[in-house]
Amino acid sequence: xxxxxxxxxxxxxxxxxxxxxxxxxxxxxxxxxxxxxxxxxxxxxxxxxxxxxxxxxxxxxxxxxxxxxxxxxxxxxxxxxxxxxxxxxxxxxxxxxxxxxxxxxxxxxxxxxxxxxxxxxxxxxxxxxxxxxxxxxxxxxxxxxxxxxxxxxxxxxxxxxxxxxxxxxxxxxxxxxxxxxxxxxxxxxxxxxxxxxxxxxxxxxxxxxxxxxxxxxxxxxxxxxxxxxxxxxxxxxxxxxxxxxxxxxxxxxxxxxxxxxxxxxxxxxxxxxxxxxxxxxxxxxxxxxxxxxxxxxxxxxxxxxxxxxxxxxxxxxxxxxxxxxxxxxxxxxxxxxxxxxxxxxxxxxxxxxxxxxxxxxxxxxxxxxxxxxxxxxxxxxxxxxxxxxxxxxxxxxx
Amino acid sequence: xxxxxxxxxxxxxxxxxxxxxxxxxxxxxxxxxxxxxxxxxxxxxxxxxxxxxxxxxxxxxxxxxxxxxxxxxxxxxxxxxxxxxxxxxxxxxxxxxxxxxxxxxxxxxxxxxxxxxxxxxxxxxxxxxxxxxxxxxxxxxxxxxxxxxxxxxxxxxxxxxxxxxxxxxxxxxxxxxxxxxxxxxxxxxxxxxxxxxxxxxxxxxxxxxxxxxxxxxxxxxxxxxxxxxxxxxxxxxxxxxxxxxxxxxxxxxxxxxxxxxxxxxxxxxxxxxxxxxxxxxxxxxxxxxxxxxxxxxxxxxxxxxxxxxxxxxxxxxxxxxxxxxxxxxx
Numbered sequence: 001x002x003x004x005x006x007x008x009x010x011x012x013x014x015x016x017x018x019x020x021x022x023x024x025x026x027x028x029x030x031x032x033x034x035x036x037x038x039x040x041x042x043x044x045x046x047x048x049x050x051x052x053x054x055x056x057x058x059x060x061x062x063x064x065x066x067x068x069x070x071x072x073x074x075x076x077x078x079x080x081x082x083x084x085x086x087x088x089x090x091x092x093x094x095x096x097x098x099x100x101x102x103x104x105x106x107x108x109x110x111x112x113x114x115x116x117x118x119x120x121x122x123x124x125x126x127x128x129x130x131x132x133x134x135x136x137x138x139x140x141x142x143x144x145x146x147x148x149x150x151x152x153x154x155x156x157x158x159x160x161x162x163x164x165x166x167x168x169x170x171x172x173x174x175x176x177x178x179x180x181x182x183x184x185x186x187x188x189x190x191x192x193x194x195x196x197x198x199x200x201x202x203x204x205x206x207x208x209x210x211x212x213x214x215x216x217x218x219x220x221x222x223x224x225x226x227x228x229x230x231x232x233x234x235x236x237x238x239x240x241x242x243x244x245x246x247x248x249x250x251x252x253x254x255x256x257x258x259x260x261x262x263x264x265x266x267x268x269x270x271x272x273x274x275x276x277x278x279x280x281x282x283x284x285x286x287x288x289x290x291x292x293x294x295x296x297x298x299x300x301x302x303x304x305x306x307x308x309x310x311x312x313x314x315x316x317x318x319x320x321x322x323x324x325x326x327x328x329x330x331x332x333x334x335x336x337x338x339x340x341x342x343x344x345x346x347x348x349x350x351x352x353x354x355x356x357x358x359x360x361x362x363x364x365x366x367x368x369x370x371x372x373x374x375x376x377x378x379x380x381x382x383x384x385x386x387x388x389x390x391x392x393x394x395x396x397x398x
Numbered sequence: 399x400x401x402x403x404x405x406x407x408x409x410x411x412x413x414x415x416x417x418x419x420x421x422x423x424x425x426x427x428x429x430x431x432x433x434x435x436x437x438x439x440x441x442x443x444x445x446x447x448x449x450x451x452x453x454x455x456x457x458x459x460x461x462x463x464x465x466x467x468x469x470x471x472x473x474x475x476x477x478x479x480x481x482x483x484x485x486x487x488x489x490x491x492x493x494x495x496x497x498x499x500x501x502x503x504x505x506x507x508x509x510x511x512x513x514x515x516x517x518x519x520x521x522x523x524x525x526x527x528x529x530x531x532x533x534x535x536x537x538x539x540x541x542x543x544x545x546x547x548x549x550x551x552x553x554x555x556x557x558x559x560x561x562x563x564x565x566x567x568x569x570x571x572x573x574x575x576x577x578x579x580x581x582x583x584x585x586x587x588x589x590x591x592x593x594x595x596x597x598x599x600x601x602x603x604x605x606x607x608x609x610x611x612x613x614x615x616x617x618x619x620x621x622x623x624x625x626x627x628x629x630x631x632x633x634x635x636x637x638x639x640x641x642x643x644x645x646x647x648x649x650x651x652x653x654x655x656x657x658x659x660x661x662x663x664x665x666x667x668x669x670x671x672x673x674x675x676x677x678x679x680x681x682x683x684x685x686x687x688x689x690x691x692x693x694x695x696x697x698x699x700x701x702x703x704x705x706x707x708x709x710x711x712x713x714x715x716x717x718x719x720x721x722x723x724x725x726x727x728x
Contacts (some may be wrong), residue, residue, distance in 0.1 A: 111631055141637070156632075161625040165724055167645045176633045212723040228633065230522035 015072060025195055026068035030398050031115040038197040042140025052133045058236050059152075060107065060270045064137070065121035066100075066107045067394040073340040077103040077291040080122070082366070082389025085236065085285075090262065090269040092283030092300070094276065094315070098336065100292040105238045108136060108155055108270075109145045121393035125371065126152070128234070135148045150180040158239040159222035163213035170209035173197070173228050177373045196227040198305035198306050199264075200369055201257060219250035223257070230261055240268045255282060258310045283373075288312050291336050291347040293390055294366075298373035308375040345352070348379070354379060365389045399719065406715065410708040417704040418697070422471040425693050426463075432691040433457045457609050461487070461693075474697060484694040488687055493698035495684060497583045503573065503680030504667035507595055509600040512664060519607045520653065523614025528641060530619060539615075542608035552675040554601045561597060568597050571676040602668055614653055621648045651722045660713035662706035 017021070051061055053270045067076040078100040084093045093101045106112050107119045108126075123135040126147070135331075136144070154164045163172060173193040177184060186193070190209075199207040200223040213221055222242060229237055239258060243251040259282060263268050272281055279286055279300070286303040288296040288311065296309040307313045314332040334351035337343055345391040346352070349359045358364075358378040366374050376390075437457055441450035448456070458464040465473060475582075477484065483493045514550045519542075528537040562570035569575060573594050575589070598653055621627065622645055630644040667681030676682070680699070687695040 065611060111628060145634045145636055148632055149633055152669055154632045158625050158627060162629045164626040164630065164644055164648070166651070166722065167644075175635070214724045225629070228629075360596065 010140045013261045016203075022070065023071060023073055025028055025073075025078075027071075027116070028337075030395060031069055031118060032275050033114055033118065033398065034118045038140065039137070041138045042142065045291055047137045047140040050123065050125055050133050050135045051131060053354050054084065055127065055131060057084045057086050057125075058127050059270075060133075061104070061108075061122070061127040062109060062125065063122035063391055064104065064119060064124055065391075066103050066112065066117065066119045067395065069395075070116060070340075074395050075339045076292050076342060076392065077117075077339065077349070078107065079392050080201070081289070081294050081341075082122075082294070082388075082390070083294055083297050085268050085270055087235075088262075088266055088268060090259075090275065091285045091287060092271045092279035093287045094274065094279055095220050095289035096274060096336070098339075099289045099291055101274075102240055104289075105154070106270055108238065109148055109152060110136060110139070110141065110255075111148075111154075111325050113295060120398060121391075122393065123151045131354055146180070149176050149228075149234075150253040151234050151235045152238065153232070154232040154238040154240060155222070155242045157244050159218050159225055159245060162225055163221055167211070167212075167215070169197075169211050169213065169224055170264060173224065173231060176228055176231050192231065193227075196231050197224070199230070199261065200224070200227045201228075202255070218246055219254065222246060222250075222254055223256065226254070230265060230384070232269055233265045236268050236270060238272070240272045241274070243275075244273075252280075258282070276315065288315070291342070292339070293347065293363075294376070295348065296373075296375045298370070298375075302370065302373040306373070308369065308373070308380060309348075309377050310352045310379075311348050346376075363389065399716075401653065401703070401714065404713070407710050408491055410702070412710065413702055413708060414656045414701070416447050418701050420473060420692075420703075421700045422697060423467055425696055426470065429596060429689050433463060435462060435690070450478075451479065470622060474694075477569070478697075478701070480606065484696045486687065486692055486695040486698075488690055488695065489683075489693045493695045496695065497680065497698070497702075498682050500669075500678055500683045501592075501665060502671065503595075503677060507598060507602070507672075507679060508597070508664040508666075511599045511606070511668075512660070513604050514599070515606050515610060516657065518603070520614050520710070522607075524612045524618050524646070525620035526615045526640070526650070533695075535615075538611065542611045544608075545604045545606035546612075548605065548672045550601060550605055551606050554597070554671065557597050557600060569594060570597075573677050577620050589591070595677070598668070598671050598677055601671050601674075610629060610653075610656075613656065613717065614649060617649045617652050624667035638665050655714050658717040659710040661713060662710045666703050666706055693700055 004026050031082050046211055053062075061081055061083050064078055064081045065076070067360065068075040068077055081100070081104055083091070093104065097335065103112070103117075106117075108124055112118070114329070119137045122137065125133040127133050128151075134147070136145070137316075137365045139147075163169070170190070170193055173196060174189050177189045177192055182188075194209060196206050197208055202208050202220065202223055208216065208220070213224075216224065222245075226242075231331050237258075241259070246254060252264075255278060257270065263296050269282070272277065273279060283300050286298065286300050287294055287308065288303065290311050296307070296312050303312060304316070307316050311332070314330070316328040318328075318332065320329060328397075332351055333353075337347055337350070344362060345350070346364050356378060361378075364376045366376050366387040366389070367380045367384040368374050368387050369380050374387060375384075437450050437453035440453045441455075443450065455464075463470060474484070476675070483492075485491065486493050486496055489496045505557075522538050522542070526535040529535050558570045561567045573591055575590055575594075579587060579590055626648075627640060627645055630640045635644070667679045667684070669681035669685055671677075672679045672681040673685050684696065684699040687699070688711065
């Protein structure tokens, strides 16, 4: 009579009804409070205006914490991430799936799935010129809507589903221009749209203008997405795995296009990818993320020629190299820790082949080992200067 | 598209033939037999010189019921295809004439209910989706489910009790106020009829609103999670425009499709509601004919319903292509 047998539920991930209720109650309380704070912050521009640390940066992430308040507990998707995006440069953000790359960029756009996803701590400073900056974390939605698509725009991973299937291409590109440039006449808008379509390499621009998204291939759709993203000449373009869904030839074309256009309009690109080849090809600076934290950052040269963190070293070892024959590609043993219950020591320790005694201590600080190169690993404690520790936000105190 | 429609129409004709045959067979085998009853009555009439059995044979011959099911069906079908549906046994006029008499009121009742159903259910569905798992969502959902779950006769009786008996705002049956209807002006008469239609319309709206609302909510939720909604937000569009323009146009695809499909049902009447409120519409008339076994009228009504249903499906397919550019080409 197996159906009457008491099932052993106390396995991994088991939550009793009582805990589950407690979690939901806590989540409701916290998210409600955060939403209210955001509304209140909108009333006073002082609260969200700040200054850049370095006016040559477009965006500065300063200990950003973005958490998801889920039914199984608080997931620390991004936990104390700090890095800068300098003007007119490409910053590549690398890491495996689920390490917080996309969440970082969505935090910058305030496009997180609210109310469960919230940026609970830190500052994201966006340079608006005149020595002023906006703290995106506290910026009200209405203000944010003037920035999105206009000064920061985003290209998504899935060109097949990112365009609205019921509107014509022309209409969808026009829309963003009409919204941010209300002074333009309809003729000017159309002319600009056609110009953008030509710029992204669509040959039959008049034809495509009147087409629906389903009539275009994936590569063409991604070009249209790029046209939408560039239409208002933004200062920063976030490209969230722009080539993942495309085949390799189109991938190269799209990347070339992005690089070319970036120089044409003098913007910066935040390129999110898990493809090291793409990063090597495109990026000036590289940020390596692991389990919601930045573990190593520096120029592309630093990261590719002198990888220091054991995870980065592992990544480099696990990519195939042309001309080198190996029996089996290297892979990093183990898996990422459970995002609900992060350990209090280095997140990579359990998978690390180079661990030392110090690794048992608290999470390692960011250590500057050269002017541009920063790594979070105890192995460099003596060789460089400690910049600071990533700080989690205590959700109980919110 | 033309080829597709033609194919669908040809298929519909085959389905229609089968449906009619089944209905005729059922009607023929009904335990209530109009002719039986007539024969009994005629035989008992003073001065009748024939027995019930003789009357029955006579009447069967007269009404064409002596040819068996298949024979009778084909006789009926032969005249029906040229538009002659015979003569209603109860009403003593051709079914089409009776139909023309009563369809008006049913159509008005259906159209008014559908109009209110749409303007209440769709915005509520969108609102519920926008506040998913919020207080608004739960309230709307619970109210809608209560509406779906209650049987028509219960809602009707409840409304009659509250608004007719307790509050006395409305009369509980009929289409006109028998005592003073004739003394009213033309405008007054129209208002009087409208006043009588309020409770039936509310009954229909209450029971039908939940389905459409849930349907809108589900579709809206699906659309709101789509990538292109994130794109719309990333463009900097205000939330209102994201929902009312980008999301709504996509939600409309399935909603318009089912609404278009239910257009023909405007002509089918509300059989139960009309019966409960004694509104002399097509549903009421059809019910009265059915319970006495009036074959010509019932056959006409049910064939008409079958045609409407098939037409509804066809409209649905065509509308789908109209609202969704992706289906237009193929």
